[in-house]
Amino acid sequence: MQETEQSEKDMIGSLLDDDESECSEFRSSITKSQQHSQSPIKSFKDLRESPVLNEDPTYQEFPSADPSNFYITVQPTFIQSRQHSSSHEFHSYMLPQQPMYYPCQDGYFSQKRTKKLQLQTEIDSSISQQCQDQYASLNIQQSFIQGNEYQREKIFKGLVDDLLLLSKHKFGNYVIQKIIENSNQNTRTLIFEQLNTHVLEMSQDKFGCRVVQKLLEFILNQQKVQLISQIKPYALKLIFDQCGNHVIQKIIDLVTDAEFIIDLVTNNVDKVVSHPYGCRIAQKCLEIFPNDKLQELYISLIPLCEKLSFCQYGNYIVQHMINSGPPKGFEVIGKFIKQRIIEVSQDKYGSNVAERYIKLAQEDDIASICKILMNQTVPPMLLILINNSFGNYVMQNFYLKCNDKQKEQIQIQLSKYEEHQFTQFGRHFLQYLARFHAC
Known part of the structure; x- marks a missing residue:
């Protein structure tokens, strides 16, 4: 009780020296404001769940121009700070808006539409326009596959x-492909x-080429x-x-009659085989093609x-x-690989060729490579390869093909080599040998 009186003195200050009636009136106003400030409502979530204070249908809850409104007069600082907040919860409560639909870049409808909007647009738009929408095109495909002849004819008309526009569209091309697959020859x-x-x-x-491929299958x-x-002059x-x-x-x-492509590749072989698509x-x-046509x-x-x-592509x-x-x-x-085994095995792409050759090499070829690697050169060829990031994989395949001797x-x-002479790749090879002999 003494603490309450002391706090009141601190808040009221010099007014305690004034008329007693004025002091009591001011004290009652302070007490009311404290009751409001101690409200259990701490967030807008609590605000939504709190009971309605006024059930008058003409009562405007928030915002309000009435200075006696609870939300304006009691917590103006809190509300003002929340108005500058980026909180999604605040804005969803304060500024309710209808959902906005943004159309696709080259589609006819929005991908985020509601079911109601979808039905309305499908009613108002043509079949060709619906084919340009991701979801409507799926419905059209299923309708064509499962429909009767009358329904298929209506969709096609x-x-x-x-046809050309839809064949080059990212959603429409699937409709055209399904029609080609499931329609009659006419x-x-x-x-x-x-x-x-x-x-x-x-x-x-990129979309039209799929329709051309589908035509080649069914026409x-x-x-x-x-x-x-039509294609041959530009092949x-x-x-x-x-x-x-x-x-x-x-x-x-x-x-069956596609030998003109072999002739094109043969006449331009240097460019074609080193090209990523060629x-x-x-x-x-x-x-x-059989070997007699590939001579x-x-x-x-x-x-x-x-x-x-x-070569990055030619090695294949x-x-x-x-x-x-x-x-x-x-x-x-x-012959080329045996002569340049060190160079080929250390190359990112050449190592793939060396591995492929070693897997299919005969015993005489393996013996020739082993003789080359065992030569007393400085630095030793064997040590060079097992310490290389690509060569150590070639050596692992080579070791598998070697005989016991x-x-x-x-x-x-x-x-004969000391531990410090092995790099991390050389240690990988040693670990491989340990696993191989442990089996």
């Missing part, structure tokens, strides 16, 4: 005038006739010939194109094997020739 012919003159343009488009053989006749351009090379690969897979076409030719291509590739072994061609190429090519590659020679040679 709704988009037939915009519908496919109509699609082919509209798109045939635009096949080059579509082949260089008639005579239509394939017409489509390829070399498409080989080097990021999207067009997929169309060329599809032609190799599906069309090397895919060269690999596809080597995988699909000229092999003849052009064999002199380039040494150069291609150090050399690896394929080691696996499936003619014996003459394997012999040339083996050769393995023993390698172990004796390694025992």
